[in-house]
Every structure is written in structure tokens, then in C-alpha cells.
Amino acid sequence: MTLLVAGGTLMTISASRSKVSDYSSIASASKAISEDTPFNKMMQVLTHERCVNCHPTDNIPKQGNDSHPHYFGMMRGEENLGFAATKCTTCHQTENNAYSGVPGAPHWSLAPKSMGWQGLNKYEIAEAMLDKTKNGNRSHSELIHHLTQDSLVLWAFEPGVDQEGIPREKPPISEAAYKAAVLAWFENGAVVPEE
Ligand code: HEC
Numbered sequence: 001m002t003l004l005v006a007g008g009t010l011m012t013i014s015a016s017r018s019k020v021s022d023y024s025s026i027a028s029a030s031k032a033i034s035e036d037t038p039f040n041k042m043m044q045v046l047t048h049e050r051c052v053n054c055h056p057t058d059n060i061p062k063q064g065n066d067s068h069p070h071y072f073g074m075m076r077g078e079e080n081l082g083f084a085a086t087k088c089t090t091c092h093q094t095e096n097n098a099y100s101g102v103p104g105a106p107h108w109s110l111a112p113k114s115m116g117w118q119g120l121n122k123y124e125i126a127e128a129m130l131d132k133t134k135n136g137n138r139s140h141s142e143l144i145h146h147l148t149q150d151s152l153v154l155w156a157f158e159p160g161v162d163q164e165g166i167p168r169e170k171p172p173i174s175e176a177a178y179k180a181a182v183l184a185w186f187e188n189g190a191v192v193p194e195e
């Protein structure tokens with residue numbers, strides 16, 4: 001490739017590539033999962049951009065499947081709700097807006113920093129999710145409830161369209177298959193397999 005492309009062109013290409021990869025998601029790795037265990041099925045959802053974009057390890061919500069930083073310089077703000085003038089719910093309503101492309105669900109806000117998953121692998125996410133010092137002091141049954149009932153979690157399976165009217169990608173398995181995997185994994189003791 002270096003032989004074919006003039007220096008200037010090549011530089012442009014690699015510069016734009018590295019920009020994207022700075023925020024490239026961890027989901028691409030998990031898409032290749034072959035083992036069909038409940039753990040792996042569940043983690044195909046938890047590592048997906050629809051979840052991880054709202055569970056950043058920094059203070060910036062992410063957007064899209066390249067997980068780019070949220071437009072308008074949106075930041076965590078007080079209590080994860082954004083800053084007063086730019087509260088998340090100023091734009092994000094309780095349901096998706098098909099005209100403006102703003103996604104919505106009840107209680108739209110950023111996951112607290114202790115629940116940051118972006119950049120972690122599926123084993124690390126599972127450990128963090130079970131850790132009561134990080135997960136909002138949730139027991140297993142409270143986690144099951146959250147994972148299968150919470151409006152922000154379920155939004156991922158009905159994520160609406162983006163600003164260009166293009167449907168957002170859903171997690172790779174159905175909501176029913178995901179819920180069954182969550183229940184099966186917890187019933188079997190919520191064991192995080194060896195990496
Ligand atoms: C719009 C933002 C948003 C989206 C999208 C979102 N979450 Fe969350 N998540 C939150 C917030 C906010 C909390 C904290 C809620 C609380 O503690 O009451 C949270 C907490 C959690 C928790 C409990 C804390 C922990 O670390 O165990 C789990 C589990 C969770 N989310 C899973 C998911 C999954 C799975 C998805 C995708 C299918 C998802 N979330 C999508 C915002 C989001």
C-alpha cells in the first residue's frame with residue numbers, strides 16, 4: 001500500500017483511522033464469540049455499544065457504533081444528569097424521538113463512574129457488575145431485576161433511529177434470548193469463567 005499511495009494521501013488515511021480507533025468499542029472482539037454459554041450470550045449484550053456508550057470510564061457519554069464522544073461537549077455533570085443548562089433530559093425524553101433522532105427512555109442519565117465498563121473486557125465487566133462496592137450495592141436478585149426490567153437496559157433492544165434516520169444497531173441476540181441467558185447464568189451461580 002505504501003508503494004501505491006502518495007505520501008500526503010496515506011497520511012490522511014491513517015490519521016482518520018487512528019481517530020476512530022481511539023474510541024473504537026470493545027464489542028468487535030466479543031462478536032467473534034463461538035462458545036454458546038449463558039455467560040457469553042449475556043456478555044454479547046453487555047459489551048455492546050448500546051450499553052457501553054452510557055457506561056463510560058471517563059466523564060463523557062458516547063454515541064454511535066464508533067462510540068465517538070457525545071456531541072455538544074456533553075459531560076457527566078452533577079449526579080450524572082449533565083449540567084443544569086444542558087441536562088440530559090432537556091433533549092432525551094422518555095421515549096425515542098423518530099423525528100429528531102434523539103434516543104429516549106425513562107430516567108435517561110449516565111451510569112456513575114464506578115459502573116464504567118468502556119474499555120473493559122467481558123470478564124472485567126462481569127466482575128465489576130457483581131462487585132457491591134461498584135454496582136450500587138446490588139445483590140444478585142437486584143441485578144437480575146435491573147438487567148431484565150430496567151428501562152435503560154431494555155432501551156438497547158429498541159434503540160430507535162439516529163439523527164440521519166438510520167436505525168441504531170441492536171445487540172446481536174434478541175431480548176428474549178438475552179433475558180434467558182441472564183437468568184441461566186445467575187441460576188448457575190453467576191460464575192465468571194477464567195479468561
Ligand atoms: C442511557 C444510559 C444507559 C444505558 C443505555 C444503559 N445503562 Fe446501565 N446504567 C445506567 C445508569 C444511570 C445506571 C445507574 C442506575 C442506578 O444505580 O440506579 C446503570 C446501572 C446499570 C447496572 C447496575 C450497576 C452495575 O454495575 O452492576 C447494570 C447491571 C446495567 N446498568 C446494565 C446495563 C445494560 C446491560 C445495558 C444495555 C443492555 C445498559 N445498562 C444500558 C445508564 C444506562
Ligand code: HEC
Pocket residue numbers: 049050051053054061062063064065070072074075076077080081082083086087088089090091092100101102103108109110161162163164168
Ligand atoms: C442538546 C441535546 C442533548 C443533551 C443535553 C444530551 N444529549 Fe445525548 N444525544 C443527543 C442526540 C441528538 C443524540 C443522537 C445522536 C445520533 O445518534 O445521531 C444523543 C445520543 C446519545 C447517546 C447515544 C446512544 C447510542 O448508543 O448511540 C447517549 C448514550 C447519550 N446521548 C447520553 C446522554 C447523556 C448521558 C446526557 C447527559 C449527561 C446527554 N446524552 C445529553 C442529544 C443530547
